[in-house]
Amino acid sequence: VLLPVGGRLLPVHRLAAERASGILAVVLMQARQEEELAARGRGDFLHDLAEGRIAPEDAPAQARVLGFRPGEGPMLPVVMRLADPPEGLTPGGGWAALVRAVAEELAAVGV
Incomplete structure (x- = not known):
């Protein structure tokens, strides 16, 4: 979080920023754990x-x-594990292309 300031920063501002960063780290860690639990719940459901x-x-x-x-209509669950991306490509960058390719392949066989 960035806030505009109208003057020189004082030592109390540094202390407040340090405390806020610790709280933010805990909140982000908790959000990640909640996402992991939700993903595990969806996986258990599909299993x-x-x-x-x-x-x-x-x-x-x-x-x-x-x-x-x-x-x-009916849904087809698909599970896959992606290999490490080739050098120079960012991970997760090709999801749109992958979704489009899978949709085309499924449409070709009438699904």
């Missing part, structure tokens, strides 16, 4: 669904609670 441990009539409600968007 249980694939194993038949969730009744078909219960699945849509559980999916909505876990953040899956409702669709009009």
Whole structure:
């Protein structure tokens, strides 16, 4: 967080910034843990669904609670592990191209 200042910074300002940075670090760490727990919950749901441990009539409600968007037709879960990106490419930069390519391949076989 950056705030404009109208004068010289005093030692108390440095102290306030140091304390704020510690609090911000804790908040960001907690947010990351929450994201990881949510991802683990979605993964467990998909695993249980694939194993038949969730009744078909219960699945849509559980999916909505876990953040899956409702669709009009059946959904195909896809899991993959990406290799390290080639040198010079940033990680995560090709998701749009990947989504487009997967959509084209699935459309070609009528899915």
